[in-house]
Amino acid sequence: MPGNSSSIKLDNATMALFQDMNTSIIISLIYSVVTGINVVGNGLSLWLLIFRTTPKTPSIIFMINLTLTDLALGAALPFQISYLLQGYHWALGSRMCSVLTLVFYTNIYCSVLTMMAIGIDRYLGIVWPMQFKLTRERKSIAVISCVFMWGLVLSVLYPLMTTDLTYEIPELGITTCFDVLKQTMLPTVGAWAGFLFSMVFLLFIFPFCVTAFCYVSVIRKLASDSKTAQKKRAIRLAFIVLLVFTVCFAPNNILLLVHSVLRLFYKKSVYMAYKMSLCLSCLNSCLDPFIYYFACRDFRHKLRQIINIQSQSSGDSMKMEHKESLCNS
Template identity: 30%
Template structure:
């Protein structure tokens, strides 16, 4: 059973379930930081993620101009991140209680499904973004019909359905287990879930993203100066997409490689105790790094996304114009009432 005791799929076990039963001679150092700093970090990620992703969604929804295809995908990515961070407070409380689950079986299943859906949906929304930019830059004439808002919305719907279907085994297998006076939210068949996440949630989508990104970079490098000028809007979108992809890889690749110590142990390179210690600490750090991606994306939209900043400025102008118009109408109404009152007094 994995030593990592966090909220991510395949590793949600109580810390009390590990260690001595598996390897009595392994000395375990204090992991008090898992019960103190980790809950505070998760709560911070949750609060910031909720605020930032709602902010991004409001900009995309309230702006008067329709979203581009890339923005449709990025807004759905923000929705997937919002889904994740909205359920993280449950795990903060669980970590504070030394990973004892107090919210019941229904929430045990629901929270794990939401987290696993984020794992799948996030990466496949980035796949859609990569394919969109690939078609726009590498095949701009032959596949233009596929890059329409209607197709983008249908694709996003398919991704949400796919994420839900792939999360069904998690909903079925999750259960509450009592061990050493601690009730944990766990499951028996962890290896199957981990293999599905590794293949369907990492290797396949990353291969598609890698193919698209390599060809996008080639297309950008081979563009003439004139084409760059005429496709300036696309160039802004390309920069944001590449930065978001890079941030995703930095945050999520270590998470998917957290099983490397176990593989090294099975190959006879690491001892049981050493592999467990490395897996525990690296697994914790890599997990919370993956969580941070849900906060990082909205920040990147503001810092790198020039189109997003333009939308934000236009939205503020719309609000300012509405406020000015409201103030003007109110002032006019008050003046008219004042004039009528004076006329009535005179009469």
């Protein structure tokens, strides 16, 4: 990545990755666990956010947007698991490869931008509450912001939609999907640099800086507040959001930048490490429900209600069993 459109000799690191079944199995296991947690956690979150949480504040709208992107990733990961277990052989055609690759990376960067939007919303509501309350049509602004985020991400990732991302490797008898990119996907080295660096700087570093500023400002504002419970929740939320950025998104984007520079200018590769870092990127979809819990009071209340109902039901059943045992004794 990238390779020529004609027959090329792949570097040793990439060839070793394609022949390393142990790594494929490890990544597949991680993706399987992520898929299960993703579907259950975000399925419950989407149900609560849409049908049990009112009113639909801007934060709720952003959370619904984030949940939908997470569920889309959960639907795409089984195809990636199948691809890995077949030894990096893609048999579903170039169009399906492009669609699933787009879903994968759209989830990463829409998640980054949506968490930035949630951070801005909390920053305005806590640090500038009077001006924030005077802003009308906040729901409309939130919806427009979600549309803008999707448009921005799809614009940056546009080359992925217009290129055949599959690549045949005759010596291994496999056809890869997005693991070897054709150099003709973009016309010049400068275009490649612009594409890759815009992913890293525009869709990660800038949102990370904005998000960090917002949550640090919120914590500083609440530091002198008497509402210690609110302050603790804000600190926990800030910790989880920054944890997602540093653990899930930072390694992937840093390695993407390093790999791109090495590949474009020095013909070297750190692709094995980059491939492993994608596993960390997928973990964000498992941590997002925790963000909803600490960011939304109504979501937190409804979830506690469900847990209490279930615990009461289990408690009642245990009492009934205890009574039956006493009657039978």
